[in-house]
Amino acid sequence: MEPDATNSISTDDPADGLSRSTIMGPLNFAKDTSAMEPPTSLVNERTVPCMFCSNIYDFHSRDNGVDQYLAHLYLVHRLIVGDVKEIACLASYCYYWKDKFHTEPVEKYCSAMLLNQLPDGTCSNNEKYFLLSDIEPLDYELRQRLKKEKLELVLARHQFERTDRNYRRDCLYCRDFRSETRPDFISHLYAKHFLQLGKSEHLVFVDELIETVQEKLNRLICLFCEKIFKDRPTLKEHMRKKGHKRINPDNHYYDRFFLVNYRLKQKPEYVPIAQRKEESRVFNSDDDSDSDWSDWNGEEQTTTCLFCTHSEAKIDKLKQHMVETHSFDFAETVNGMSFYQRVKVVNFIRRQMHIRKCIACGEQFADLHSLCEHLVAESHHRLDKELSGWDQPEYFFPTYEDDQFLCHLEEISNEDVTPSEEDGSIVISEDVNARINIDAESLSLEGFNI
Numbered sequence: 001m002e003p004d005a006t007n008s009i010s011t012d013d014p015a016d017g018l019s020r021s022t023i024m025g026p027l028n029f030a031k032d033t034s035a036m037e038p039p040t041s042l043v044n045e046r047t048v049p050c051m052f053c054s055n056i057y058d059f060h061s062r063d064n065g066v067d068q069y070l071a072h073l074y075l076v077h078r079l080i081v082g083d084v085k086e087i088a089c090l091a092s093y094c095y096y097w098k099d100k101f102h103t104e105p106v107e108k109y110c111s112a113m114l115l116n117q118l119p120d121g122t123c124s125n126n127e128k129y130f131l132l133s134d135i136e137p138l139d140y141e142l143r144q145r146l147k148k149e150k151l152e153l154v155l156a157r158h159q160f161e162r163t164d165r166n167y168r169r170d171c172l173y174c175r176d177f178r179s180e181t182r183p184d185f186i187s188h189l190y191a192k193h194f195l196q197l198g199k200s201e202h203l204v205f206v207d208e209l210i211e212t213v214q215e216k217l218n219r220l221i222c223l224f225c226e227k228i229f230k231d232r233p234t235l236k237e238h239m240r241k242k243g244h245k246r247i248n249p250d251n252h253y254y255d256r257f258f259l260v261n262y263r264l265k266q267k268p269e270y271v272p273i274a275q276r277k278e279e280s281r282v283f284n285s286d287d288d289s290d291s292d293w294s295d296w297n298g299e300e301q302t303t304t305c306l307f308c309t310h311s312e313a314k315i316d317k318l319k320q321h322m323v324e325t326h327s328f329d330f331a332e333t334v335n336g337m338s339f340y341q342r343v344k345v346v347n348f349i350r351r352q353m354h355i356r357k358c359i360a361c362g363e364q365f366a367d368l369h370s371l372c373e374h375l376v377a378e379s380h381h382r383l384d385k386e387l388s389g390w391d392q393p394e395y396f397f398p399t400y401e402d403d404q405f406l407c408h409l410e411e412i413s414n415e416d417v418t419p420s421e422e423d424g425s426i427v428i429s430e431d432v433n434a435r436i437n438i439d440a441e442s443l444s445l446e447g448f449n450i
């Protein structure tokens with residue numbers, strides 16, 4: 001297989017001439033601000049290497065280099081990065097792990113799991129996949145550090161962009177304006193041309209934002225609805241008439257330009273690994289010798305509710321409990337879903353509850369109590385089938401070790417599910433034509449939306 005041949009830049013390209021061009025023109029003191037200009041990223045994000053091979057990706061590319069990168073990790077190296085959207089600087093994250101994996105095996109830091117399918121969905125027995133997530137303490141620390149470093153960078157950059165007086169740039173529309181500062185430029189666009197990019201005090205990385213806007217307009221793309229027009233006058237007319245003189249709020253590419261998106265969110269209290277192990281014991285039985293007892297007694301293991309600590313030996317009683325207590329109808333929720341999708345639904349709900357995030361709207365809470373109040377108050381004991389937050393490969397991996405709920409999914413589907421332990425991996429045997437990303441390398445990977 002020739003992975004991502006069209007989307008990556010070969011490393012075999014000779015280094016360009018940059019390092020050799022040591023001769024410069026005379027320096028200009030007034031204009032030479034580069035020495036004190038704060039950087040716009042923590043690391044080089046334009047040529048990020050794969051953690052395992054020599055493929056290289058541009059994280060700022062228009063054809064979404066990040067998605068290409070994540071798809072490549074999954075399809076070629078069988079690696080899934082958990083909660084990837086929460087990583088403040090994915091490029092730094094990738095450099096860090098590339099360095100680690102250079103000398104140490106993936107197994108050391110990742111959870112492994114066997115699925116009976118290849119990444120393209122073809123059936124095949126016991127295929128191994130890896131999950132890299134903040135369950136691993138090094139990963140957790142890395143994510144925390146990147147969040148802080150990124151916030152510091154953003155604040156320094158924002159401060160600079162508000163005050164720097166060397167932003168000389170011609171207006172995107174008229175000929176008689178030339179800015180001195182970024183706020184000037186933004187307010188001119190608004191005051192003279194009614195183009196709303198946002199208030200400059202809320203914006204950061206303004207240079208890249210303006211470049212992006214300019215490029216879209218040059219390519220005759222409407223900023224708001226992103227349709228393409230045949231010529232400049234038609235585009236201008238459309239944007240004016242339809243009130244489309246602003247950027248598309250649904251395009252998450254623009255998130256990076258708004259300060260508010262870098263705010264350190266209210267985080268749930270850190271649950272150390274040892275305690276997580278404790279929590280996961282909720283799903284085992286109270287007593288270590290239980291497995292012997294259950295063999296001896298023929299007793300069934302209990303299954304814990306997806307939303308509270310209530311448990312039942314009979315899955316039907318538990319489902320009834322969820323309907324009565326939480327107005328959550330599991331059968332209806334997973335109706336029409338494939339086996340693997342059901343697995344993902346269960347693991348997703350467990351994960352959200354564990355990290356104190358609403359399963360319907362994704363809002364973050366500081367503790368379980370306020371999350372539960374919210375679920376009741378907003379009737380959010382439900383999954384939004386359209387918002388596919390749950391339908392990500394990372395949710396193949398059980399949130400809790402030995403989650404009995406996963407053993408009962410066959411009762412709806414009449415398929416064979418036999419979770420069992422085998423050198424630390426959960427084996428789910430199934431002969432199903434479950435589709436994950438069957439479009440293989442060509443895909444733009446819905447599941448990897450950033």
Ligand SMILES: [Zn+2]
Nearest residue numbers: 050052053055
């Ligand atoms: Zn690779």
Ligand SMILES: [Zn+2]
Nearest residue numbers: 171173174177
């Ligand atoms: Zn102008």
Ligand SMILES: [Zn+2]
Nearest residue numbers: 222224225244
């Ligand atoms: Zn439009």
Ligand SMILES: [Zn+2]
Nearest residue numbers: 305307308310
């Ligand atoms: Zn419950």
Ligand SMILES: [Zn+2]
Nearest residue numbers: 358360361380
């Ligand atoms: Zn909610």
